[in-house]
Amino acid sequence: MKTKLYVVYGGKSVEHDISLKTARTVLGAVDESKFELHPIYIARDGRWCAPDAQGLAGAEAAERLVAEPAHDSEAASIGDILLRKLALPGKKVVLPLIHGSNGEDGTLQGLLEMLNVPYVGNGVLAAALTLDKAMSKLTLAQAGIRQVEHRAVLREQWLADERGCIAWLEDTIGYPCYVKPASLGSSIGINRCENRGELTAGIAEALQYDAKLVVERELPGREIQVAVMGNEEPIASLPGEFIHDNRFFDFASKYSDPRLQMSIPAEIGEALIGQVRALALQAYRTLGCEGLARVDFFLDRDGLLYLNEINALPGFTSASMYPVMWEKTDGTTYAKLIERLIDYAFTRHEARQSLSYERLAPC
Structure with a gap:
């Protein structure tokens, strides 16, 4: 059947x-x-x-x-x-x-x-953590994983003291910076800000999508991505990189730019490839991910890696980075990738059936 x-x-x-x-x-x-x-x-x-x-x-x-x-x-x-x-x-x-x-x-x-x-995919806690950028950054910081300087801003905080928020962000983050809804993907509601006027407008736009925002310092460099899958013993793909000339990789750049190209593996050298794959697995385990996730990094001009975010349900069309990275890594086709992820779902479910939901007598 x-x-x-x-x-x-x-x-x-x-x-x-x-x-x-x-x-x-x-x-x-x-x-x-x-x-x-x-x-x-x-x-x-x-x-x-x-x-x-x-x-x-x-x-x-x-x-x-x-x-x-x-x-x-x-x-x-x-x-x-x-x-x-x-x-x-x-x-x-x-x-x-x-x-x-x-x-x-x-x-x-x-x-x-x-x-x-x-x-298929991440459980309740990992799904909630990975979607909330502010909470995932706190958790990853506890694990000692390097990240770009950032601050979380709540709607109530902004409405109570707009000028105070702006001054605080200018003192701690500065310009240029990025304003992001904490719990949204696909670069929706994200703005690059170079001055106070743009920061104020960016926060106003982002608050239309979320009551919590992340404001992040700009880090000049490259964006490197790694696909991860698995439960207790996850595996990481070769890293990939989108080649583009946009200052800000926004929604239109991701989905409408005909010049966009993938580079898999990213041209970063064997030692750095090993490092970024290991860091991707560390971040995946830190947030308790299962099934699949894409881990995104910034690579600065000095060769240092900074974790950007973890996407628990990455783009998954046949032309998306996540499935293409697996095909380039080990030849896994799109259809086979779906089956592998389904197998992980059954394995996790079967393991959880052994748990007891009644109080057991002492041994």
């Missing part, structure tokens, strides 16, 4: 459209002789529905399904999907493909844990 593969995509997230691209690629690559596909679409307002695999090509078809009477609220729609889809008998696994909030942040993972269903 085929394994039922539930692909969850869309979501109440600014990165909704990116999730659709990822899901189309994944569903088109899965070996249907091994898996029975069950797409589950989460609309922008948070309601769930189950289009057929063919209906995935357009979000319009899925959005129409959301209008069904059974889907008149988030709770009703989730209950309907749990009864009609996730309650089907047989071996099953969930592949969450929601980038950003309400999917990559531990919320969906918590629901799947309560349902006792195997799922």
